[in-house]
Amino acid sequence: QNAMYNASQQLQQIRSRLDGTDVGETALRPSQKVLMQVQQALLNAEIDQQRKSLEGNTVLQDTLQKQRDYVTANSARLEHQLQLLQEAVNSKRLTLTEKTAQEAVSPDEAARIQANPLVKQELEINQQLSQRLITATQNGNQLMQQNIKVKNWLERALQSERNIKEQIAVLKGSLLLSRILYQQQQTLPSADELENMTNRIADLRLEQFEVNQQRDALFQSDAFVSKLEEGHTNEVNSEVHDALLQVVDMRRELLDQLNKQLGNQLMMAINLQINQQQLMSVSKNLKSILxxxxxxxxxxxPMDWDWIKAFPQTLKDEFKSMKITVNWEKAWPAVFIAFLAGLPLLLIAGLIHWRLGWLKAYQQKLASAVGSLRNDSQLNTPKAILIDLIRALPVCLIILAVGLILLTMQLNISELLWSFSKKLAIFWLVFGLCWKVLEKNGVAVRHFGMPEQQTSHWRRQIVRISLALLPIHFWSVVAELSPLHLMDDVLGQAMIFFNLLLIAFLVWPMCRESWRDKESHTMRLVTITVLSIIPIALMVLTATGYFYTTLRLSGRWIETVxxxxIWNLLYQTVLRGLSVAARRIAWRRALARRQNLVKEGAEGAEPPEEPTIALEQVNQQTLRITMLLMFALFGxxxxxxxxxxxxVFSYLDSITLWHYNATEAGAAVVKNVTMGSLLFAIIASMVAWALIRNLPGLLEVLVLSRLNMRQGASYAITTILNYIIIAVGAMTVFGSLGVSWDKLQWLAAALSVGLGFGLQEIFGNFVSGLIILFERPVRIGDTVTIGSFSGTVSKIRIRATTITDFDRKEVIxxxxxxxxxxxxxxxxTDTTTRLVIRLGVAYGSDLEKxxxxLLKAATEHPRVMHEPMPEVFFTAFGASTLDHELRLYVRELRDRSRTVDELNRTI
Incomplete structure (x- = not known):
């Protein structure tokens, strides 16, 4: 069909070209016309041939079906024949082995000789070896059967792998392809059906080594018999000696055959292991493709208008096809056994239900201790949550017991019901726990301090959402166990669509409330928003026919919920534990202060309980590290x-967006940029952006702040780290999009030349910023003077540095x-600076005085350094004064102005 369509398109193009209807095309030469006419005739012939083939498609399909049936039957006949031949060979081998063993057990000695204790002991050893030989032969036969079975599986898997690629290429995007893929998925061999041969091979090697040791000991029969006869001189004569030699010879023959059987087993086990590994590799690859x-x-x-019109009849046909069968003859005994197996679960559920009153009373006792500085503890909240978990267990255990009974009733949907019961038990455990935590005067109210009105609202919403999730749970189990039943399941498709619509309607108000809450954490907002958008996306997938994809994603989405x-419960528990710890520390300090006052003679009663300390007063560093660990656990x-x-996202690598030329090993190759490459580039850019936003600050808080580095060094490290992240992120993103480094460097060279003149100053400032960060002639907090500007360095950026002058103005x-x-x-490096104070005295003054x-004023000042010592110099004859300079040194820059002021006043 596709070939006919393509040929028709080419034929139309040739006709348009021959008729001259294409605008802008030059006239055809005679040779070109002849060539196109020949191509036209060839395409017409191909279309006629394809049309005739299409007309005979039904007959051809019937013939191919019969050929396939014949090949399948012939293959089954050959496999059965091979099985019979192998069974005959195994039977013959086992008969010979048993004959050898019988000869070993009953040698042609007289009963009198066989009654000799020494001979009898050695005959028992031979009998044990003969039994080992029979067992080794049987094990070898089993390995042979397994080898044949695994080889057949391997051949089928290889054939399926070849066929599936052809079917994907031909039937891409059709419903028939999905049916074929589901069938192939159901026939894949499971790893549970294959035996792990590693330990068995090791045991065979060890057993063969022991057999060889025994054979070596029997290499010299006379010496071995003589060693046996030592200590038994009264029981040994020539007849016994000859009988022992015969027994030893028979044992050597048994050991030879046993060693041969073990060698065959070892060879078959190794071959079986190789075939199994190859089968699992092919199956894994095939499973990945599927x-x-x-x-x-x-x-x-798709749920279009045609689907809606056909829905009543399709639903009616679906109900007719539903059949639940049960084998009552096998079901009743199995149900009794299952009831006995589920009885412990029911007993545990009954015991928990019986002790519910005590559990609730203990939980109320824990709740009453919350807020009490004497009785409150970090363990109170985990204990209360554990009690809620135990209270939710009875229903879970009853669900599992019912599922176990249904599993043994031999129903055609027993596996489906058992899998659903397991998922339903986990579902009830999580939502039942959440429901009980949010109940009136529950853990959320008493321990976490949530408003009771809010918990009631959340509890009602969770009940509604949980009920809407139940059908999705059931159909997700169907998708896992029997995806073929989904293809004509209009009931499930419609029900899942409306359930997702209901969930989106219920979840959206919760998302809106979180966005309105200004105190909501960013990660919490993102998580709730994503969880709210997913039902809408799944609705779109269901409506467009991707029902199986919807169910697979729905299962993972529910597990994410x-x-x-659980993460929110753990998060709230950790926060309350930190708050309790901070309150107890503050209370102990207050109590210690009161006790000190009592010791000093102050009168006072029992120290009253202090009010609850706000969460902001908890150690921020501990809280930050705890949050980091919590998010790591969540990830x-x-x-x-x-x-x-x-x-499944590796499928995007098959969608090519564009091509680019590259060089590998000196040869030019054409590479593809796929949808997967684009997705990787987007994810890489998001990761780089997140690292730029968070990693330098996190590094400064967790690492650099502990290293006691000099002022400005941590800023330089985090800034350089930012540049590295930007560079690596840009190279990764551009590389995944086909812009390799060799092209980037030419682009950088072109930009350097082209922009070097127009942006010379900007590039100069950029390079100077790197020099400042590496050589560090100035650091944040340094006091500098450059040109006519003086002040403290406050910021160092990639283009400019900000200085805050002494008038508190920022100079860039x-x-x-x-x-x-x-x-x-x-x-x-050294903050010591020199001060020069100039003053003049009248002519005729005592210069020594x-x-x-001046020296006395300087040496007595506390901020003036004694080394170097202050000095006084008579510098010049002024117009009316004799000019002097007082030169002294101060340790800190901030002491200059104050020292000058105080010395002037002292002088």
Whole structure:
């Protein structure tokens, strides 16, 4: 059909070209016309041939079906014949082995000789060896059968792998392809059906080694018999000696045959292990292909107008096809056994129900201790949650017991009901726990401090959502166990669509409330928003026919909801534990202060309980590390839930967006940029953005702040780390999109030349910023003077540095100025600076007294350094004064102005 369509398109193009109807085309030469006419005739012939083939398609399909049936029957006949031949060979081998064993057990000695204790002992050893030989032969026969079975599986898997690729190429995007894929998925061999041969091979090697040791001991029969006769001289004569020699010879023959059988077993076990490994490799590859294709192929018809019109009749046919059968002859005994197996579960459920009153009373006791500085503890909340978990267990155990009984009733849907009961038990355990935590005066109210009105609202919403999730649970089990039943399941498709619509309607108000809450954490907002959008996306998939994909994603989505609920409980428990710890520490300190007052003679009664300390007063560093660990745990669990579906996205590598030329090993090759590459580039850019936003700050808080580094060093490290993340992220994103490094470097060179003139100053400042960060002539907090500006460095950026001058004004100076101009850093290595105080005295003054007064004022000042010592110099004859300079040194830059002021006042 596709070939006829393509040929028709080409024929139409040739006709248009011959008729000259194509606009802008030049006239055809005679040779071109002849060539196109020949192509036209060839295409017409091909279309006629395809049409005739299409007319005979039914007959051809019937013939191929009969050929397939014949080949299948012939293959089954040959396999059966091979099985019979192998059984005959095994029977013959076992007969010979038993004959050899019988000869070993009954040698032609007289009964008198056989009654000899020494001979009797050795005959028993031979009898044990003969039994081992029979067992080894039987094990070898079993290994042979397993080898044949695994080889057949391997051949079928290889054939299926070849066929499935052809079927995907021919039937891409059709419902028939999905049916074929589901059938192939059901026939894949399971790893549970294959025996692990590693331990068996090791045991065979060890057993063969022991047999060889025994054979070596029997190499010299006379020496071995003589060693046996030592200590038995009264019981040994020539007849006994000859009988022992005959027994030893027979044992050597038994050991030879046993060693041969073990060698055959070892060879077959190794071959079986190799075939199993190859089978599992092929099955894994085939399963990966099937999983990818099934996920991206629509399993049902789209829910369009035709689907709606055919819905009543299709639903009627579906109900007619539903049949539940039960084998009552086998069911009743099995039900009794299952009831006995489920009886412990029912007893445990009854015991918990019997002790519910005591559990509730103990939980109320824990709740009454909350807020009490004497009785409250970090363990109270986990204990209360554990009690709620135990209270939710009886229903879970009853569900499992009922599922176990249904499993043994020999129903045609027993496996389905058992799997559903397991999922339903987990579902009730999680939502039942959440429901009990949110109950009136429950853990959420008494321990977490949530408003009772809010918990009641959340409880009602959770009950509604949980009821809407039940049908999705059931059909997701159907998708796992029997995906073929989904293809004509209009009831499930309609029910899942409306259930998802109901869930979206129920979840959206919760999402809106979270966005309105200004105190909501960003991660919490993102999680709730994503969980709210997923039902809408699943509705679209269901409506477009991707019913199987919807159910697979729905199962993972529900498990993610479980994870979010459990993680929130754990998160609230940890926060309350930190708050309790902070309150107890504060109470102990207050109590210690009161006791000190009592010791000093102050009168006072029992210290009253202090009010609850706010969460903001908890140690922020501990809270930050705890949150980091919590999010890491969430990420690990999230990956564990979704990891098995990550492989389906490799299907995107088959969707090519564009091509680019590359060089590998000196040869030019053409590579593809696929949808998977684009998705990887988007994810890489998001990861890089998240790292740029969070990693430097997190590194500074967790690592750099503990290293006691000099001021500004941590900022330089985090800034350089930002540049590295940007560079690596850009190279990764561009590389995945086909822009390799060799092209990027030419692009960088072109930009350097083209923009070097127009953006020379910007590039100069950029390079100067890197020099400042590496050489660190200035750091954040340094006091500098550059040109006419003086102040403290407050920011160092990629283009400019900000200085806050002494008037508290921010001055932005390009980085290039710090490299090319004269820079004074008053606090780079030594903060000691010199002060010069100039003053003049009248002519005729006592110069020595002036010198002593100035030195005395300097040496007695506490901020003036004694080394180097202050100095006084008579510098010049002024117009009306004799000019002097007092030169002294101070340790800190901030002491300069104050020292000058105080010395002037003292002088």
């Amino acid at each position: 999983t990818q294709q099934i996920f991206w192929v629509n399993s049902n018809r 479980y994870l979010v609920i 690990v669990m999230f990956w564990a839930i979704w990891s098995d579906l990550i492989t 100076i390009p980085n290039k100025a710090f490299v090319t101009e004269r820079l004074i850093n008053w606090s780079l 002036v010198r002593k007064v």
